[in-house]
Amino acid sequence: MATSHSLKAEARACGSGNLKQLRSQGLVPGVVYGPGFDNVNIQVDAREFSRMLASAVSEHILVALDIDGKVVKVLLKEIQHNPITNACLHVDFQAVKDSTVIHSIVPVILEGDPAGVALGGVLDQTIHELSVTCQVKDLPESIKADVSGLKIGESLSIADLKLPAGVNTELAGDVIVAIVEAPRVSSEEAAPAAAEAAAE
Missing domain, CATH: 2.40.240.10 (Ribosomal Protein L25; Chain P)
Incomplete structure (x- = not known):
């Protein structure tokens, strides 16, 4: 609570x-x-x-x-x-009252350093707050999620969140909460790479 x-x-x-x-x-x-x-x-x-x-x-x-x-x-x-x-x-x-059913907004807090970030990936959190429905006695201060196991290209979805007992959300389970994207290549870096590929 x-x-x-x-x-x-x-x-x-x-x-x-x-x-x-x-x-x-x-x-x-x-x-x-x-x-x-x-x-x-x-x-x-x-x-x-x-x-x-x-x-x-x-x-x-x-x-x-x-x-x-x-x-x-x-x-x-x-x-x-x-x-x-x-x-x-x-x-x-x-x-x-403790038994009152409420609709509230709960922050989503990511914990851990994704394995993919160590390899140059970028962690992008797409959902920072989650709309939930529950009784007052079950309202959490926040929803925490461990992303340390995410590799490049892997994501965390709503279905992966461990919601406390009695807490529900209307968002679909496949909605992405966070994703580790591949390293972004700048246009300056991309041009020489493309030239080398063409030369080959």
């Missing part, structure tokens, strides 16, 4: 205050919602929120959110960023 991060929040009245002023005070406005949960408008400390994200492997994480002393388990659902500064403008949390 994914690590449950902790964060403190304060409830704020709907429509209260100027959001721009709120952000200038170092706070990030947000909302908590979910089935059987009364929507709550909140605000969190921007620095604490940034520190939490820095300690996570992705923005799709479980959080123990302390709202004025009441701890609620939530899934970080969406973050709105400033397109220029990348600062957090607004955050959405989904209140969940």
Whole structure:
């Protein structure tokens, strides 16, 4: 199960205050919602929120959110960023229980040095995040895959990933996650080689 991060929040009245002023005070406005949960408008400390994200492997994480002393388990659902500064403008949390079935995004982390790379090949990771469906209690922090055995021309597919029990993805099993491609030959190197081949 994914690590449950902790964060403190304060409830704020709907429509209260100027959001721009709120952000200038170092706070990030947000909302908590979910089935059987009364929507709550909140605000969190921007620095604490940034520190939490820095300690996570992705923005799709479980959080123990302390709202004025009441701890609620939530899934970080969406973050709105400033397109220029990348600062957090607004955050959405989904209140969940361990048995709640969720759709989330999990990072795919490759481990090991492919045998083909040592021979000049190039490792190309085509899928960095995987969309999964599972109960909250089964949500992994990441999906790790060992690529050390890959030779030049060999690939790792969805079917090769070892998904935790209860975790599923809709992607087909033959979709390539990573591949070790043959060494790339530059045009400068290719021209003399072609000339030598023609001379023979």
